[in-house]
Amino acid sequence: xxxxxxxxxxxxxxxxxxxxxxxxxxxxxxxxxxxxxxxxxxxxxxxxxxxxxxxxxxxxxxxxxxxxxxxxxxxxxxxxxxxxxxxxxxxxxxxxxxxxxxxxxxxxxxxxxxxxxxxxxxxxxxxxxxxxxxxxxxxxxxxxxxxxxxxxxxxxxxxxxxxxxxxxxxxxxxxxxxxxxxxxxxxxxxxxxxxxxxxxxxxxxxxxxxxxxxxxxxxxxxxxxxxxxxxxxxxxxxxxxxxxxxxxxxxxxxxxxxxxxxxxxxxxxxxxxxxxxxxxxxxxxxxxxxxxxx
Amino acid sequence: xxxxxxxxxxxxxxxxxxxxxxxxxxxxxxxxxxxxxxxxxxxxxxxxxxxxxxxxxxxxxxxxxxxxxxxxxxxxxxxxxxxxxxxxxxxxxxxxxxxxxxxxxxxxxxxxxxxxxxxxxxxxxxxxxxxxxxxxxxxxxxxxxxxxxxxxxxxxxxxxxxxxxxxxxxxxxxxxxxxxxxxxxxxxxxxxxxxxxxxxxxxxxxxxxxxxxxxxxxxxxxxxxxxxxxxxxxxxxxxxxxxxxxxxxxxxxxxxxxxxxxxxxxxxxxxxxxx
Numbered sequence: 001x002x003x004x005x006x007x008x009x010x011x012x013x014x015x016x017x018x019x020x021x022x023x024x025x026x027x028x029x030x031x032x033x034x035x036x037x038x039x040x041x042x043x044x045x046x047x048x049x050x051x052x053x054x055x056x057x058x059x060x061x062x063x064x065x066x067x068x069x070x071x072x073x074x075x076x077x078x079x080x081x082x083x084x085x086x087x088x089x090x091x092x093x094x095x096x097x098x099x100x101x102x103x104x105x106x107x108x109x110x111x112x113x114x115x116x117x118x119x120x121x122x123x124x125x126x127x128x129x130x131x132x133x134x135x136x137x138x139x140x141x142x143x144x145x146x147x148x149x150x151x152x153x154x155x156x157x158x159x160x161x162x163x164x165x166x167x168x169x170x171x172x173x174x175x176x177x178x179x180x181x182x183x184x185x186x187x188x189x190x191x192x193x194x195x196x197x198x199x200x201x202x203x204x205x206x207x208x209x210x211x212x213x214x215x216x217x218x219x220x221x222x223x224x225x226x227x228x229x230x231x232x233x234x235x236x237x238x239x240x241x242x243x244x245x246x247x248x249x250x251x252x253x254x255x256x257x258x259x260x261x262x263x264x265x266x267x268x269x270x271x272x273x274x275x276x277x278x279x280x281x282x283x284x285x286x287x288x289x290x291x292x293x294x
Numbered sequence: 295x296x297x298x299x300x301x302x303x304x305x306x307x308x309x310x311x312x313x314x315x316x317x318x319x320x321x322x323x324x325x326x327x328x329x330x331x332x333x334x335x336x337x338x339x340x341x342x343x344x345x346x347x348x349x350x351x352x353x354x355x356x357x358x359x360x361x362x363x364x365x366x367x368x369x370x371x372x373x374x375x376x377x378x379x380x381x382x383x384x385x386x387x388x389x390x391x392x393x394x395x396x397x398x399x400x401x402x403x404x405x406x407x408x409x410x411x412x413x414x415x416x417x418x419x420x421x422x423x424x425x426x427x428x429x430x431x432x433x434x435x436x437x438x439x440x441x442x443x444x445x446x447x448x449x450x451x452x453x454x455x456x457x458x459x460x461x462x463x464x465x466x467x468x469x470x471x472x473x474x475x476x477x478x479x480x481x482x483x484x485x486x487x488x489x490x491x492x493x494x495x496x497x498x499x500x501x502x503x504x505x506x507x508x509x510x511x512x513x514x515x516x517x518x519x520x521x522x523x524x525x526x527x528x529x530x531x532x533x534x535x536x537x538x539x540x541x542x543x544x545x546x547x548x549x550x551x552x553x554x555x556x557x558x559x560x561x562x563x564x565x566x567x568x569x
Contacts, residue, residue, distance in 0.1 A: 048479035048480065048481065048482075049479055185335035185336055185506065186335065186506065186508075186547060186550045186551060187335060187546060187547060187550045187562055187563040188335075189550065190549075190550035190551075190552075190560035190561070190562035190563075191562055193552065193560055194559050194560055194562070197557070197559065212479070212480065213552075214480070215509075215551065215552045215553055216552045218552065218553075218556060219552030219553070219554075219556050219557070219558075219560075220552070220556070220557065238556070239556075252481055253480065253481060255484075256480045256481045256483065256484035257480055257509065258483075258484075258487070258507070258509030258510055258512060258513045259509065259512060259513075260508050260509055260512055260536065260548070260551055260553055261512055261536060262512045262513070262515075262532045262533055262536055263533070264512070266513065268484055268488070271481065
């Protein structure tokens, strides 16, 4: 299978501090990350705060510019694209953000929020866009009668649907979803997850799912990469990672998730930092299963 | 045996047009040594219930009726200065956002010392020594030095430990913890839950644990109260909640959590007309 998206040796360094008498320190937010996402699959990037998972996603769409590396989309390195070419490429690669409260402009009506990408890309007449937006509203399970409302009139789950409608407006094939349900209540999460799975089937979407919720990742992702301090420390088929984690960080992370069962044995594995060799390269443990262990 | 805390027919409303009944006829008990988990989604009234117990409901909210019997005394009929003694010495609390609960210009040790001196337990050097002890008890490494840190110098997990140290300072028999691990990463959450369990044993505590996370409930609670729109829809021992939930809302919440066959649709909560 040819990958739809391939990330090669992606690096993002942020410089921090630095003043008259103090040198700058470099934060290696994303430190030589490589993975690929196949057509039609859901690939998850997991990790805790500061692991670099969101920065990786943003660099892939060049919402922030990476320091070095390649992001191949359908075989072409988008990091070499001019800004005009990049804008065109973004029709096919879209992002859904975590916080449905801050990611929608409060002064724009839901209709305008979803219509905006169509205008930017010069698609359709006013009437055609009106129809398209109404269609998108229905697609994500919103009532087109509410098109003229402002974001504050919608619940969190509905706002996330608006964000999704906007992301889908240009018929993308690839969607990066950065913690798309983590701000939502569990019953609403279930609805949005179902919607994301339905849309994937219906529109043949490919997802990169950035998440910290391992239960959710196990449910929706076919493959997963675990990030720790800017690097991928383990990746492979989700079932293999959950059944047979090799990296000490993955083991600690998986064991920290509370079971939905009061009788489940608690077997916490504490992360022993001395067991982590940060420079260990990823090596193949089993078919398609890689871990950065010596 | 008389319960440590008995909430009876509590009703807390927010004055608006129309008024919002945030807590509607809620009754439950906590016995000595017990952990009661209160679980619900946003707007279920779980936090307002907690704030009602310590009489810290913010305007325009007010407790309309009910009883809050703590160690046999109705907290809704005691004067405010008695209530101040109860807060801290009788009931300690840990909130979700430690950064919002801690004073940014006060050193960590001063927070604990303040609690000790307000309740006349210790002051000056003795309070400082006790603060260091408590920081050590909640497993803050290098407590001797950390006692002089400001809240912003600590990680989220450490701040939450400091909150717990403050809550434990006056050795209250009951601690209310409102989403104590929600803002934390999962590995830090696991440490915090373990610490709560240990402290419960060491300080002989009862715990009222408010959370939206059934994983936290499964791990910590002896009994569970499920809230929805201000009302208790189900109340049962923890095993019954997970093995044999009775209310459609409880069933729906449990069915909303990913965990079955990967890739299958999540069942979710049935619409309210179905129950």
